[in-house]
Amino acid sequence: MSTQPARFVTAENLIVEELPWGTFHWLCRPDLVAAERLLLIRVHIPPGQGHAFHRHPEMEEAIYFLEGTGETWVDLERRDVHAGDCVHVPTNMVHATFNTGPRPLVALAILSPATCSGPMLIEVGHEEPWCRLRGSTPSGD
């Protein structure tokens, strides 16, 4: 057994998690490295899919877009997003990201801190006003 936590995470030791609306590549979390304040997930969203409106009650988030094109909401503000763009989501603020292009949308989701006392995520896509913001909401809530 290793005597210390891993510092380097590559394709060989990242943790893959399949979700109904995409794939997570976990790059930084407490059971992988010695993370206390940072979670990093490379999120792959197929065309037409998305992570519908949700909030993280105890975590601040930043999203950095790596590939593809999409639309991101932070509270009631909507913006088209492309590779190189960054979105900041204050703690507990409702947000959502959808792939609006023909190719996979790939983004790095960064959350802090790395642990929380309650649920990490609360889905609100079926609540007002979020359920009315898009004509057809991809699965993901």
Added chain:
Amino acid sequence: MSTQPARFVTAENLIVEELPWGTFHWLCRPDLVAAERLLLIRVHIPPGQGHAFHRHPEMEEAIYFLEGTGETWVDLERRDVHAGDCVHVPTNMVHATFNTGPRPLVALAILSPATCSGPMLIEVGHEEPWCRLRGSTPSGD
């Protein structure tokens, strides 16, 4: 004047900072968005350059590599790094990254929290054992 902080940071509003060993594109910091726990910097390191050995006394860091090839040290562990790799640096642990390839090395440096009470960074490249770890150390300390 805007009534609320920015949520979206793109090429149009990111903050550029030129350093002797590379260029910072600030994507998330408290004077740009409502960041409290997250700093994000896209770091561009030209061939032959690097950020020599240093530590962040109050901040945990993760580095995600976007383009190019390099070498990263965390404490006394050295690894080659490529696009898609991630490195985790516990609070106050000495680390360094150098561009070892023919193209720019581009990485996302992620630090938490977003503020600190003392210096954000302490350079240690001229101290033992760090000064002996590489034959020739690029500028950057």
